[in-house]
Amino acid sequence: MSVATISILVILLLFVFFLMGLEIGFSMALAGFIGFAAIVNVNAALNLVAKDVYAVLSSYGFTVIPMFVLMGQLGASGGVARNLYDSAYKFIGHIPGGLAIGTVAAATAFKAICGSSPATAATFATIAVPEMDRYGYDRRLSCGTVTTVGTLGILIPPSVVLIIYGVLTETSIGRLFLAGIIPGLLVAFSFAATLLGWSILNPKLGPKGEKSTWKERFASLPPVIWVLVIFFLVVGGLMQGFFTPTEAGSVGTFAVLLLTLAKKDMDLKRFVKAVSDTLRIGCMVLMLLAGATILGHFFAVTRTPFLVASWLESLHVDRNIIIFIIIGVYLVGGSFIEDLAFLILATPIFLPVVLKLGYDPVWFGIIISVVTMIGVILPPMAINAFVVSGVTKEPISTVYKGIYPFIVGMSICLLILVFFPQISLWLPNLFMK
Amino acid sequence: MVKTLSSIVRVLSRVMYSIAGLALTAMMLLTVADVILRTFKRPIVGTYEIVGLLGAVAMGFAIPQTSRVHGHVLMDFLTTKLPIALQKVFLVLTRLLGIAIFFIIAWNLWVLGSDYVRTGETTLTLEFPLYPAAYGIAICCFIECVVLFIELLEVGKQETET
Numbered sequence: 001m002s003v004a005t006i007s008i009l010v011i012l013l014l015f016v017f018f019l020m021g022l023e024i025g026f027s028m029a030l031a032g033f034i035g036f037a038a039i040v041n042v043n044a045a046l047n048l049v050a051k052d053v054y055a056v057l058s059s060y061g062f063t064v065i066p067m068f069v070l071m072g073q074l075g076a077s078g079g080v081a082r083n084l085y086d087s088a089y090k091f092i093g094h095i096p097g098g099l100a101i102g103t104v105a106a107a108t109a110f111k112a113i114c115g116s117s118p119a120t121a122a123t124f125a126t127i128a129v130p131e132m133d134r135y136g137y138d139r140r141l142s143c144g145t146v147t148t149v150g151t152l153g154i155l156i157p158p159s160v161v162l163i164i165y166g167v168l169t170e171t172s173i174g175r176l177f178l179a180g181i182i183p184g185l186l187v188a189f190s191f192a193a194t195l196l197g198w199s200i201l202n203p204k205l206g207p208k209g210e211k212s213t214w215k216e217r218f219a220s221l222p223p224v225i226w227v228l229v230i231f232f233l234v235v236g237g238l239m240q241g242f243f244t245p246t247e248a249g250s251v252g253t254f255a256v257l258l259l260t261l262a263k264k265d266m267d268l269k270r271f272v273k274a275v276s277d278t279l280r281i282g283c284m285v286l287m288l289l290a291g292a293t294i295l296g297h298f299f300a301v302t303r304t305p306f307l308v309a310s311w312l313e314s315l316h317v318d319r320n321i322i323i324f325i326i327i328g329v330y331l332v333g334g335s336f337i338e339d340l341a342f343l344i345l346a347t348p349i350f351l352p353v354v355l356k357l358g359y360d361p362v363w364f365g366i367i368i369s370v371v372t373m374i375g376v377i378l379p380p381m382a383i384n385a386f387v388v389s390g391v392t393k394e395p396i397s398t399v400y401k402g403i404y405p406f407i408v409g410m411s412i413c414l415l416i417l418v419f420f421p422q423i424s425l426w427l428p429n430l431f432m433k
Numbered sequence: 434m435v436k437t438l439s440s441i442v443r444v445l446s447r448v449m450y451s452i453a454g455l456a457l458t459a460m461m462l463l464t465v466a467d468v469i470l471r472t473f474k475r476p477i478v479g480t481y482e483i484v485g486l487l488g489a490v491a492m493g494f495a496i497p498q499t500s501r502v503h504g505h506v507l508m509d510f511l512t513t514k515l516p517i518a519l520q521k522v523f524l525v526l527t528r529l530l531g532i533a534i535f536f537i538i539a540w541n542l543w544v545l546g547s548d549y550v551r552t553g554e555t556t557l558t559l560e561f562p563l564y565p566a567a568y569g570i571a572i573c574c575f576i577e578c579v580v581l582f583i584e585l586l587e588v589g590k591q592e593t594e595t
Contacts, residue, residue, distance in 0.1 A: 017527075017530065018507075018508045019508065019511050019512075020512070020523045020526060020527050020530075021507050021508060021509055021511075021512040021523055021524070021527050022507065022527040022530050022531060023500075023505040023506065023507045023527075023531065024505070024506050024507055024508065025505055025506075026505070026530070026531050026534050026535075029534050029538070030530060030533070030534040033534065033537065046537065046540075046541050047541065049534075049537055049538055049541055050538060050541030050542045050544065050545045051545065053538050053542065053570070053574075054489070054542060054545060054566075054567055054570065057488065057489040057492050057493045057570060058485050058486060058488065058489035058566060059485060059488070060481055060482075060484060060485040060488070062488065062492075063460060063484055063485065063487075063488035066457055066460075066488070066491060066492065067460070067461065067464075070457065070461065243468065246464060246484060247464050247467075247468050250460070250461045250464035250465050250468070251464075251465055251468055253461050254461060254462075254465045272454070275454045275457055275458060276450070276454065278457065279450060279453050279454060279457060279491065279492075279495040279498075279499070280495065280498075280499050280502060280504040281504070282457075282491070282492055282495070283453075283492050283495035283496055283499040283504065283505075284499060284504050284505050284506060286492040287496070287499075287505055288506070336508065336510075337508055338506045338508065340506075341506055
């Protein structure tokens, strides 16, 4: 059997495993093992599996993942999100759709310390939806908002998706973090604009809330300031090269722990829960990465990424079209498999193509993150929507109806970011030459 | 018999998970301490190596419990639409495949651990031996096999009940 035939068979086998319902990380490990055994030999494959699993688990570079997940889980279990929401609400609650726009603002700030998307969706579903109910907001709008704002953390540092992209492609996590800031704010702005437009067109959906005095507004600011301090400590320290990514995550986690302790929002029970959730999420991600590493070694001996790159190059089409094809593959693949798992699976294959086309890997990381943001809320496989539906007891179809308007805005942002790479690359080029 | 096995595995998975949690907390505290002491020109020597090993313990030891709470992502949009009988067939097959890959991983990690014992391989600065982490993760992968085996037995149990 030729190498190409084996490659195709292994990819088919991988999808058979996926479809049968074998865990995605396990599927990649098993398919990679079988392929490697077929091309090289069984002993080498046995050796490879153990070495790869051990290397992924014990690598210092990968410890950054559980650290930033822990930072987010601590932030989510403490009352930080509620404080931020209270503050945003006091500033903009009185405009049309103001409580929903306040949710966007609070979530944008909250994302500066919490990278987890479903955790944010769940947190804000608990805090903001009851508040919007009180003012008679339409459930489509309120549920759609909390589902969508969770995705901001995929782009706004310290994003776990950007970290995973960074370790996967050996791209500087500091540069990726800086690159995510402006696009993240751009997408947040598109959410606010969508909500404002939607509420002005149909005022019944998002009635105005109470107007607060300036005194109340300023009194609500200290938690916002603390969050910004932690954010600048983490991103600034990383940017200046003072911290490794793991150190930045540890320091940020410790700072969030101190903040929640000082606000009496943290106790041993909550801390244990945050650690336990972190282990589960981190272990899931690491298993995906271990599986992808084994599969990646198989692809490396078959030179599959190289073949994909030269095939796409031989098409002689505009490089933007190739980028859109890749984006399409991520959206379709992500909606069938699982967005993060697909990112881990596909990025090592597509990155050589992107580099060969002359694009910046940092820029590609941002594009893939925006695609992932759309992916995690795009029906029919929208994890965030399931979480919000679970918390609010609202049927999933209602949540979906509230998501569509945001997807339009996000798609426009995606186009802008594809055609104007400088929006993403300006900050990293300015601060990290 | 199945009950005893499943309660043994439950306890073992939780013990491993607790060790993992302690390792994660230690990773954070050690790193923070190192960063603080470093500003006073007193860095903790070998932090880098220890954090890597603690990371291996934190993530590796969490494998069985993560599996028990169905924390590993999988694709279920197809299987959930199938008739129950076929779902069970797939569940049996995927559990067997899972056992196979984890058995391979566990066995070869054990071999790797034994290699580390024989060659006396250690971390660079602290010369901390590498084999305990390799053995530990190997044991957790064996436990994972049993976790999946119990899921397999539970499929059979459901069948006899219906």
